[in-house]
Amino acid sequence: MELSFAPMEGVTYSIFRTTHAQLFPGADRYYAPFIAPDGSGRFKTGSLRDILPENNRGLRLVPQILCNHAAPFLAVAQELEQLGYEEVNLNVGCPSGTVVAKHKGAGMLADLDALDHCLEEIFTRCPLRVSVKSRMGLNSTAELSEILRVYRRYPLSLLILHARDRAGMYKSTPDRESFALALEGSPFPVAYNGDIFTPADLQLLADRFPTLTQVMLGRGAVANPALFRMCKGGAPLQAEELHAFHDALLDAYLAAGLAPQHTIARMKELWFYMLCMFPDGGKTGKAILKSRTLSDYRAAVDMLFSTCALDSGAGFAQ
Ligand SMILES: Cc1cc2nc3c(=O)[nH]c(=O)nc-3n(C[C@H](O)[C@H](O)[C@H](O)COP(=O)(O)O)c2cc1C
The missing domain is CATH 3.20.20.70 (Aldolase class I)
Structure with a gap:
């Protein structure tokens, strides 16, 4: 396919x-x-x-x-x-x-x-x-x-x-x-x-x-x-690789000259989708979506990855 x-x-x-x-x-x-x-x-x-x-x-x-x-x-x-x-x-x-x-x-x-x-x-x-x-x-x-x-x-x-x-x-x-x-x-x-x-x-x-x-x-x-x-039959998604992907994207947006506020907005748009992979991510997810500064944003994301389990079997849910 x-x-x-x-x-x-x-x-x-x-x-x-x-x-x-x-x-x-x-x-x-x-x-x-x-x-x-x-x-x-x-x-x-x-x-x-x-x-x-x-x-x-x-x-x-x-x-x-x-x-x-x-x-x-x-x-x-x-x-x-x-x-x-x-x-x-x-x-x-x-x-x-x-x-x-x-x-x-x-x-x-x-x-x-x-x-x-x-x-x-x-x-x-x-x-x-x-x-x-x-x-x-x-x-x-x-x-x-x-x-x-x-x-x-x-x-x-x-x-x-x-x-x-x-x-x-x-x-x-x-x-x-x-x-x-x-x-x-x-x-x-x-x-x-x-x-x-x-x-x-x-x-x-x-x-x-x-x-x-x-x-x-x-x-x-x-x-x-x-x-x-x-x-295609490959390995399930791991939290570490999603974290690495997230960090690479964040760094790439900033390196391209996107202002921190716009970068945060882009990343929040992604979290609308990616949070579906964290069945217990509700509260920490809200902290990510509410963050206004880069340091608050990064802290909320780190909190999510360190405290919430990723379920690779989950998927986008409306
Ligand atoms: C935020 C968003 C932006 C989209 N932008 C486009 C677009 O630029 N061009 C397009 O043909 N479809 C666009 N779509 C539709 C998607 O390409 C796709 O057809 C739709 O999401 C259904 O597929 P999915 O259920 O796999 O998400 C967009 C969908 C969403 C949710």
């Missing part, structure tokens, strides 16, 4: 990815959080920095674009080609209200004719392989068969399906029965995404879909950075 690390805005940026790839090798590919170009294809320098090859050594990266017109998509794709990329991913999954209101992300599923036109132009002119990461519907996963009809007109290099509709945000039960439709007779490879938080979850999925060859892991791999290794 090929396993990729999902793009997670605010979390899986280049420092996170390279530190993860170094200390927890096992992800076959990483998808970068979306680049959001304006109408002429210009985008933030921070997004460029995030995908520069020199900032992504030691891993296979696929950049992702969030936009609903071919022209800006193609302008960014051309820059990506110059940087040496061979594949670009289109975001048709972002459920955020502001994004959907602009008919971007999962909002593209509101008008399948517009999606079709956009894909037609992209696939006629894009110099790179194009993969799509998509929800299975806007308001219902019953929309999937119509959506597949559009995707199947084009030579996608991969269709990654987050097995929910947009209305389900990140909470509804993934609809695996509908996902089966996408695998059946697909002209391109299809990857599954959604709520795979432990090796047992992956096994159940593989048992249900014996022909499935690609799975994308997101929140589960942020909670347990050893999830890729464990899913």
